[in-house]
Amino acid sequence: MPEVQTSPASIEMDLPDEAATAAVARSLAGPARPGDVFTLTGALGTGKTVFARAFIRARGGASEEVPSPTFTLVQVYELPGGTVYHFDLFRIADAAEVYELGMEEAFAGGISLIEWPHGLDGVLPADRVDVALCFARTPEARRVRLTGYGAGRKRLREAGLV
Numbered sequence: 001m002p003e004v005q006t007s008p009a010s011i012e013m014d015l016p017d018e019a020a021t022a023a024v025a026r027s028l029a030g031p032a033r034p035g036d037v038f039t040l041t042g043a044l045g046t047g048k049t050v051f052a053r054a055f056i057r058a059r060g061g062a063s064e065e066v067p068s069p070t071f072t073l074v075q076v077y078e079l080p081g082g083t084v085y086h087f088d089l090f091r092i093a094d095a096a097e098v099y100e101l102g103m104e105e106a107f108a109g110g111i112s113l114i115e116w117p118h119g120l121d122g123v124l125p126a127d128r129v130d131v132a133l134c135f136a137r138t139p140e141a142r143r144v145r146l147t148g149y150g151a152g153r154k155r156l157r158e159a160g161l162v
Contacts, residue, residue, distance in 0.1 A: 056077055
């Protein structure tokens with residue numbers, strides 16, 4: 001019987017600028033499959049939306065307009081290779097509200113990018129990739145920690161990141 005990996009895979013790296021953040025997002029976008037979930041955490045201005053935009057553009061072409069879902073809470077992109085749901089939960093006070101946004105549908109058949117996933121304990125699937133961004137030494141630099149759980153471990157390997 002094959003060995004089951006239950007511990008997460010994790011990597012941290014320095015990102016000198018916004019282009020480096022976008023490059024990491026593009027590397028994860030390639031192997032992403034319907035059912036994959038990517039959580040995006042970090043303080044305001046650390047690059048969560050930059051990451052999401054680069055990921056979505058990589059899935060659908062450089063010309064795809066990618067507005068921030070700060071006020072709409074979710075943007076849905078019907079793209080080649082699967083639907084991408086971009087959630088921004090900054091204004092969500094109760095995890096029960098996410099079901100009204102179609103999160104169950106997203107988890108079942110789409111690729112989900114979730115900014116501000118705090119408070120979703122018990123809602124997030126066990127198989128996912130957590131992307132944690134923070135400020136670094138210079139104003140344009142960031143540090144990212146990527147943690148893959150379950151199938152998320154495989155996505156990190158397929159992206160060549162672990």
